[in-house]
Amino acid sequence: MNDFSRALVYLNDPFNWTRPNGIADLAVEHLVISAVAVLAAMVVALPVGTALGASRRGGGVVVVLSNVSRAVPTLALLTLFAVSPIGFGNRATTIALAVFAVPPILTNTFVGFRGVDPEVREAARGMGMSRVQVLGRVELPLALPLVMTGIRTAAVQVVATAGLAALVGGGGLGRLINLGFGQQDYGVMIAGAILVAGLALLTEALLALLSWAVTPGPRRLPFLHVRASKTPGGVPEPTASGVPL
């Protein structure tokens, strides 16, 4: 029996899912850590990104931040928080993940609001809208696709990276990978890998659907269109601030 069929046997045993600290518990832990981290990052990044983007200031800072964040290994940040006075465990993991979720949300929100055509804003002002109304009813709908892209990128990155926390004493589904590796039980390790990868893909798909649902105006289902066609002119997507996870 090879390792992959052993993984399927492991995944097929209901007891492995329902027992204390089983797959169900680990998955819930994984999702709670991820959700708190993404929400915390949104609380910080959305207002700042909106303010900077709408006023078209601070572009340099945002670009530098998103580039530097790409160079910092997630593992390093997770470990640094774990050995800081915060102590290792889910709190340190959540903080480290939130820090990593800020740049994609911030960059995309900034680019989304900055990209709103000034003439559209002027027309809205001319129609008698207040500054707040312009922001909420004109700029936000136009920036929303990119804002949602940022949140999706961040969420997928966080769900994927949360698995790494297991290497430094954290919780979540990554534990199965670490445990299986440590016990030379590659079946468990592969089961964990399948679960972590599945969860990341599921997050991507669900959030793509969500962003399709909240985007106003004509739209196409996210899985059917070719992404590169959106950015003509040979410029790679400016907001591809996600790194492989």
Place this chain on the structure above:
Amino acid sequence: MTSLGARPLLDAVSDPVVGLLAVDEAPNPWFDPSYVTDNWDTILSYTGEHVRLTVLAVVIGAALALPLALVARRSRYLSAPVLGLSTVVYTIPSLALFALLVPFTGLSSNTVLVGLVAYSLVILVRNFLAGLQGVPADVREAARGMGLSAAQTFRRVDLPLALPAFMAGLRIATVSTVALTTVGVLVGHGGLGQLITGGFAANFYRAEIVTGAVGCVLLALLADVLLAAAERALTPWTRAVRA
């Protein structure tokens, strides 16, 4: 085991008043130059592995990505599956990918290398394709009309025009590969990542962890600066426009 200390370790953790691990009672500075000088050879050999894995992954990834991007440019029906598949690979967490590769490649550095190639390939295909699609169709038609063959068109028209996008892709791929290599600690070939988890395992030895982390960031920035310099050298015409 009682010789370890006056109180058991677990009590120390759960005691809210003290709240200290036994290790906190010894000095554990974040920065320690003597660690770097004492372990210079170890650091150097991990750096070597890190650089080797990164360079190989980006070079192999680029060699695979260019033909894929050239094929994908020909039609939407080819580019859609290439981009769709790259999204899926991009979404798979690195730890999971490395774990899935272990049964095939074992605990060697090849496990890390194959995983890193997959990720750099995905980044590069997207950027190469964006660069190629950015070459104006009428310019390519003019090249055709002047009698250039397909290979000549690629070398003398596509390549110079798409070079900024190519280099941007290479920079992103290199920087993120440097960061990703650390996840190779799963199989014991994480380059400087070994210092990070090694320090964690050695009673949370902060100096070692910080050395690994700072080393990774410096390596990424150095690679980025080198590639930026190469881009400047390769595209002298863009400077002439700006000046």
